[in-house]
Amino acid sequence: MQLGPGQINVSEDQGGRKPLLQSVILGHEFTWLGSGPIGEKSKTKYERTITQPQRKKNTKETNTVGTGEPDSSKEVLNVQINPTTNGDTEFEAPYHGRIMGLWNACLKARSLNPSIVNAVHYYTFEEEFDYSDKPTLMAFFVNSETLNNKDITDGEKQTYKNWCYANSNKTALRGALVIRLSLVNCPPVYLFDIQPATYVSTVDGESVLKERGHAGLIFRSRTVEQFEQYISGLMESLPLSEGSYTTTLLGSNLVTQLFVFRHSKSAGLSEGESTLLNALRKIGITNIKLKEEKEEKEEKEEK
Secondary structure (H helix, E strand, O other), X not given: OOOOOOOEEEOOOOOOOOOOOOXXXXXXXXXXXXXXXXXXXXXXXXXXXXXXXXXXXXXEEEXXXXXXXXXXXXXXXXXXXXXXXXXXXXXXXXXXXXXXXXXXXXXXXXXXXXXXXXXXXEEEOOOEEEOOOOOEEEEOOOOHHHHOOOOOOHHHHHHHHHHOEOEOOOOOEOEEEEEEEEEOOOOOEEEEEEOOEEEEEEEOOEEEEEEEOOOEEEEEOOOHHHHHHHHHHHHHHOOOOOOOOOHHHHOOOOOEEEEEEXXXXXXXXXXXXXXXXHHHHHOOOOOOOOOOHHHHHHHHHHO
């Protein structure tokens, strides 16, 4: 439907789950639909209103707006930044890399230690706790409220926008993996890891795809509500600090036994396995084995 200046068409199809009653609008994300020569009246604009319910983020309503402003106007250019769609908020983890390495290590920990680890789940705002061979990541997104904040410089805003992407071409959003390890006779343990950015490096004359990663978090939480509130805070704050955990995040009373872990490598273990064991040690769990008895026996014989 063609809209004229100032006309608004509000969709009655809310889509997704019905949000909880108590919610606060966090910001608006825009995608401009259609294209045309500069100077032509602006096409329609798809608007998503992002809200923060008591337990998760959701899409509250969808509007289609005709601004009546030329495509070359400041009003158009200033908001035509990093479009976001419903499909962008969550996505499947890439097949290879550090994120999948950590996930596979958790699955192996459950397989080899059933008397200690009885379940592994990933978490997203929409799916909550779920399981799949390939986990779903939650995307970091550009908040228009942040872009309109006059206390943040243009340079900081550009860095903020760039960080939300996992590659230099800005074709893939960066995500976060949240894992719950359910333990026998113990409270569950949560791991939060940031998807690393990829870049191309030249090694011996050949182009090699490498990852530039960040530290992760391991922690416990008293309630699911506090856990979800803390994850929401991480997703909103980390793009502003370029993936660094601020004193506020590390000192939060929403979680307990909070530690920062870094990806590491150890002989005889994959990077994901070594990283998981080091993270668990920080929280006091030292009885997880990631090598089968046959592997350990062969290593001892070699020595």
